[in-house]
Amino acid sequence: MAVAVAGLAAGALLVTGLAAEAGSASAAGSAGLKTLAEAKGRYFGTALTQSNLSVPALTAVAAAQFDMVTPGNEMKWDTTEPSNGSYNFAPGDQIVSYAQSIGAKVRGHNLVWHSQLPSWVSSLPTAQVQAAMEAHITTEATHYKGKVYSWDVVNEPFNEDGTLRQDAFYAAMGSGYIADALRTAHAADPGAKLYLNDYNIEGENAKSDAMYNLVSSLKAQGVPIDGVGLESHFILGQVPSTLQANMQRFAALGVNVAVTELDDRIQLPASSANLSQQASDYAAVVNACLTVTGCVGVSQWGVGDADSWIPGTFSGYGAATMYDNNYQPKPAYSAVVTALGGSTSSPSASASASASPSPSASATGSAGACKVADVVNAWNTGLTENITLTNTGSTTISGWSLGFTLPAGQTVTSAWNTTITPASGTVTGVNLSYNGTLAPGAATTIGFQATHTGNAAAPAAFTLNGRSCTAG
Numbered sequence: 001m002a003v004a005v006a007g008l009a010a011g012a013l014l015v016t017g018l019a020a021e022a023g024s025a026s027a028a029g030s031a032g033l034k035t036l037a038e039a040k041g042r043y044f045g046t047a048l049t050q051s052n053l054s055v056p057a058l059t060a061v062a063a064a065q066f067d068m069v070t071p072g073n074e075m076k077w078d079t080t081e082p083s084n085g086s087y088n089f090a091p092g093d094q095i096v097s098y099a100q101s102i103g104a105k106v107r108g109h110n111l112v113w114h115s116q117l118p119s120w121v122s123s124l125p126t127a128q129v130q131a132a133m134e135a136h137i138t139t140e141a142t143h144y145k146g147k148v149y150s151w152d153v154v155n156e157p158f159n160e161d162g163t164l165r166q167d168a169f170y171a172a173m174g175s176g177y178i179a180d181a182l183r184t185a186h187a188a189d190p191g192a193k194l195y196l197n198d199y200n201i202e203g204e205n206a207k208s209d210a211m212y213n214l215v216s217s218l219k220a221q222g223v224p225i226d227g228v229g230l231e232s233h234f235i236l237g238q239v240p241s242t243l244q245a246n247m248q249r250f251a252a253l254g255v256n257v258a259v260t261e262l263d264d265r266i267q268l269p270a271s272s273a274n275l276s277q278q279a280s281d282y283a284a285v286v287n288a289c290l291t292v293t294g295c296v297g298v299s300q301w302g303v304g305d306a307d308s309w310i311p312g313t314f315s316g317y318g319a320a321t322m323y324d325n326n327y328q329p330k331p332a333y334s335a336v337v338t339a340l341g342g343s344t345s346s347p348s349a350s351a352s353a354s355a356s357p358s359p360s361a362s363a364t365g366s367a368g369a370c371k372v373a374d375v376v377n378a379w380n381t382g383l384t385e386n387i388t389l390t391n392t393g394s395t396t397i398s399g400w401s402l403g404f405t406l407p408a409g410q411t412v413t414s415a416w417n418t419t420i421t422p423a424s425g426t427v428t429g430v431n432l433s434y435n436g437t438l439a440p441g442a443a444t445t446i447g448f449q450a451t452h453t454g455n456a457a458a459p460a461a462f463t464l465n466g467r468s469c470t471a472g
Contacts, residue, residue, distance in 0.1 A: 036340035045299030129172035141188035150193035197229030203240025210366030239431030279335035371403025378456035
């Protein structure tokens, strides 16, 4: 993976200070991805960079949804050893500390790679490269010993035709550099899972055949190798039909497989049909992993479209993740939740009645003063709407009902942190079991996804338990 690019749409800051609420919102009424994946014996991860950690909307989703963190750049050679023998682990340490704070494991990424390699390495005399590689692996793996779940020991070793890249390591040691790197990493941290990671090896082809043959050879030699990472940087509609079979053949060698850098890029602007196809693509990947016993988990590369590397690398493409620029869930999120056995549908009428007070009951003695901030993110025929409701009164609101009228042509298709009925016209959003109490000054964030026929405007006014809210 070349680089993780950090970015942020202005609307993403809407949930500043509301991390827990944002995490729940992104769950769209279901358990988070990590909870659902863990119930299936898998993990669901993401990639983070240092700059991501200062974006509350992003970290709220990360904390709620993901239980594995891959540092985007902070453990690569150009960061950790920019000059010979001079190490800088502070950036990687920050990612590890954050992962620990949210109860997530860490995928170490990476120890040996031809890219993001400081020039001093490739400038070394050939006879000195092996010692430099072994020293780098030993020092970094020892520093993070006991703190990482796994290492991408060698990253992207193959050309597209299945030949090994002619990099500094191959030039110095031939194909044996890979076995040497794995042995060195194992000696430094015997408890870490050791992976080889590459892209375009997701389906059966010349490149994945070469990886398969390499892993088979390494296993036969007794070289410590635990897994193969399938980066899975897909183009919309191009998930290989042989993905599951390919995973299975690697697992049959006695190694695990993991989807390590998943995204699914779309030519912009993304249409509702594109987003529907993307949902199918994401579900196909997750279903393949769930079917293969040796597939241990899936990691998306980045949290949302705002921090995805795709637009900066592939001109005209983007919208590659499960979350939009405001870190609200897209159809792909719902598809993955469903694949993992969860539900993103609104609760039944009876469930809603038991989970939250009825509008009339809520209004009794709980009207209060209110403020509503509303952000709409629209595309061709769809939109997401993120609504922050604040209690500006002096008494606690116990149970709430938010009323508003959707512009003509808008129809709600899904909602998070609330149940909305009916789907169009004058609608009512009621609280769920966990967000019905709002102390003075407290806020909650709800939202929904809708289709539209041309008018993507926000509602003109809102009422809370029958009382008008101010805008703000």
